[in-house]
Amino acid sequence: MELKKIIEAILFSSSKPVAPKILKKRLEEYSSEEIDEALRELITEYNNMDRAVEIAEVASGFQMKTKPLYKEWVTRFVKEKDVGLTKSMLETLSIVAYKQPVTKKDIDNVRGVDSTRAIKLLLERKLICIAGKNGDAGKKIIFKTTEKFLELYGLRNIEDLPTYKDIESLELEPKMQGLVNGIEHRAESMEHSSEGIEANPLRVNPAEDGETVNHEQLEQSLVDSEDQGTPRVPEIDSE
16 A cells, blocks of 8 residues: 555544654554655645645644635634633733743733733643743743644744734634734733843753643742742652
8 A cells, every 4th residue: 555645544534733753653564764755745746736735734743734725615614613711821821932931920020910820721731831940040930832732723833923013914713813812912011021031041951751740839839939039849740
């Protein structure tokens, strides 16, 4: 059976992006080079075909999806799933997405309110994660977005987020518009924040893959991290 057709069937059947490393792990009958070549050929074929479907790079994988040109027609039949985020969660997620890596204090300064609950909920949804600790005195916890965030918003990488200048001229999908709205609500304060989030160089010590956060200890740590001195860092439990 032709490898290219096998990969095509896998992409068509999957509701999530499929990473090349997953293909190589599960298609043991084929070499890494054969899979890479078949995937490249398949993507090229779809790019050159006059079809409504394309193979797009999303997060660290590839996904078969309809082209944006046909969005208006598709939405008459298929309702886009609501991401189910509250206004406070969207605001917090937007700040992390556009300004990452950031501390809770950075987020609070932009929003003007305490963001502990929103951060906890976004961590539980796996849309953000702990990226490590910064190099400032006290070494506060810093946050960044995840692969799941990229998948949810159909992004190849974080650089694909629409810029402030692009927002007005773009016709965005509803869920992306929700994220953009969250950033627009706080755009002015983000630009004029006295904390200088934009130009805050952080030294990141990433957590190991597969680690999860004890959320009760995290909540206390987030509160403690605003005090002077060394914050109490939450324990990380291996799954």
